[in-house]
Amino acid sequence: MTTTASWNAGERELLQAAFQTFDQAAHTLQQSYSALTARVEQMDLELAQSNEALRRQLELNEAMRRHVDEILESLSTGVVVLDDRGIVTRVNRPACTLLRLEPSDALGRPAAELLRARGLTLEGRPQRFGASVLSIAPAPLKTASNETAGSLILLHDMTRLHQLEERLQRRDRLAAMGEMIGRIAHEIRNPLGSVELFASMLRRDLASQPDAQRYAEQISHAVHAMDRLLANLLVYTKPDRAPRNWHRAEALVLDSLTLAAHAIAKAPVDIRLDLDPWIPALWCHDGQMKQVFLNLIVNAAQAMPQGGVLTISLKADGQDVLGMPAVRLTVADTGTGIDPSHQFRIFDPFFTTKEDGTGLGLAIVHAIVEAHHGRIDVESSPETGTCFTIVLPHPASPTRLLGPPCAEVLDTHPASAPLEAVLCMEESAHE
Numbered sequence: 001m002t003t004t005a006s007w008n009a010g011e012r013e014l015l016q017a018a019f020q021t022f023d024q025a026a027h028t029l030q031q032s033y034s035a036l037t038a039r040v041e042q043m044d045l046e047l048a049q050s051n052e053a054l055r056r057q058l059e060l061n062e063a064m065r066r067h068v069d070e071i072l073e074s075l076s077t078g079v080v081v082l083d084d085r086g087i088v089t090r091v092n093r094p095a096c097t098l099l100r101l102e103p104s105d106a107l108g109r110p111a112a113e114l115l116r117a118r119g120l121t122l123e124g125r126p127q128r129f130g131a132s133v134l135s136i137a138p139a140p141l142k143t144a145s146n147e148t149a150g151s152l153i154l155l156h157d158m159t160r161l162h163q164l165e166e167r168l169q170r171r172d173r174l175a176a177m178g179e180m181i182g183r184i185a186h187e188i189r190n191p192l193g194s195v196e197l198f199a200s201m202l203r204r205d206l207a208s209q210p211d212a213q214r215y216a217e218q219i220s221h222a223v224h225a226m227d228r229l230l231a232n233l234l235v236y237t238k239p240d241r242a243p244r245n246w247h248r249a250e251a252l253v254l255d256s257l258t259l260a261a262h263a264i265a266k267a268p269v270d271i272r273l274d275l276d277p278w279i280p281a282l283w284c285h286d287g288q289m290k291q292v293f294l295n296l297i298v299n300a301a302q303a304m305p306q307g308g309v310l311t312i313s314l315k316a317d318g319q320d321v322l323g324m325p326a327v328r329l330t331v332a333d334t335g336t337g338i339d340p341s342h343q344f345r346i347f348d349p350f351f352t353t354k355e356d357g358t359g360l361g362l363a364i365v366h367a368i369v370e371a372h373h374g375r376i377d378v379e380s381s382p383e384t385g386t387c388f389t390i391v392l393p394h395p396a397s398p399t400r401l402l403g404p405p406c407a408e409v410l411d412t413h414p415a416s417a418p419l420e421a422v423l424c425m426e427e428s429a430h431e
Helices: 001-072 093-099 111-116 159-205 209-236 249-259 284-301 361-371 418-431
Strands: 078-082 088-091 127-129 130-143 148-157 244-249 269-275 282-284 307-315 324-333 375-381 385-393
Touching: 001 269, 078 093, 127 249, 127 307, 127 361, 130 159, 159 209, 244 249, 244 284, 249 284, 269 324, 282 284, 282 385, 284 324, 284 361, 284 385, 361 375
Parallel strands: 269 307
Antiparallel strands: 078 088, 078 148, 127 130, 130 148, 244 282, 307 324, 324 385, 375 385
16 A cells, blocks of 8 residues: 555656656747737738738829830830930830831831831931931930940921921022022023013014014014013012902912913813812912912922822911911822922922923922912922922901901802813813
8 A cells, every 4th residue: 555655656746757857848838829820910010011012103203204215105205215226125106106007017026127217227317218217316325323225316306397497498598599580580681671662662663564573573472481581580689578368269279270270171180179268368479479389389290190189278387386386388299299309499599390391480489489478388299299388377357357358269269160160161262
């Protein structure tokens, strides 16, 4: 009994020690679990904060990317982004518009090949591309640490500036030529009067010799032809002296079409008028403006020997071109177009590509438009024909002077008969 009791006491001590060890271990484990739970909660909080910061950063980056995209797309400058190998990685909309391509046609292609296919190079000088003038300049693409990360190609539309430069050069050139022509015309006209006087005296004295009198008449005809040429030269050199007033726009156009009927009737020409009824009149000299229309209409008809469409339009224009309210007149044809190498010379006096031309028609047109403080431009291609655009000042609405817009033109103007009848009458008169 004594042994059993003592053994049970030992077992109890061991068991009690084991329980104490287990309690300690459980307590330690509970502390570790609590610490681990707190750490996990802390990590969850830190992770949530990191995720929120990352989300905000991604949103900021996306907003920045969209902002950069909007800036690139809003630029008037074309931007082409290249990698280190010269491959296009990005292109903005203005660049696509200037190069006349879709983004999918440019991405992944060598930039040099893309430009070469359009007849362009990376030279800094302005280059013609169709009717446009482009400036194409390469530029390095730098990182924040000033390291090269590819390159850029910047495209600028220099057409407007080029046109202004051409217009200034043309104005200076024509002013110098006009001064010289005016002096020559006056010097020629004085002795020409004497030639005409002696020719008329010869016709009188040779009344009994018809054959000889015909020679005198031919001299007189030649003098009159020369005098008409000199008159045109003087109109070219002094167009700004003519008085101006309000004149009905439709009447000016119809009168000009009547005068040009001999040229229009030579081929089947479809005439289309698009005159804004809210622009009833033009502030101009009527005779000079008819001369402008007549020259442009005859040129258009001669450019369509096999027939075509002649469109004359009149629209309101903003203040961007002349810096004041203006109207835009266009005379467009579907003819053969103008050789690009001739376009910058067509307004020069005595420049002509016609065998029987004098080269004064468009020179006079340009001088008259300039004298009216307007401007004239031309766009031409063999595919679409030629379009002359005239922008004239429109200082005030003439409605109070002329009544309702174009309401009574057809009833008050003798040239307002149906156009077909006018052309038929003119054609009959020339037969």
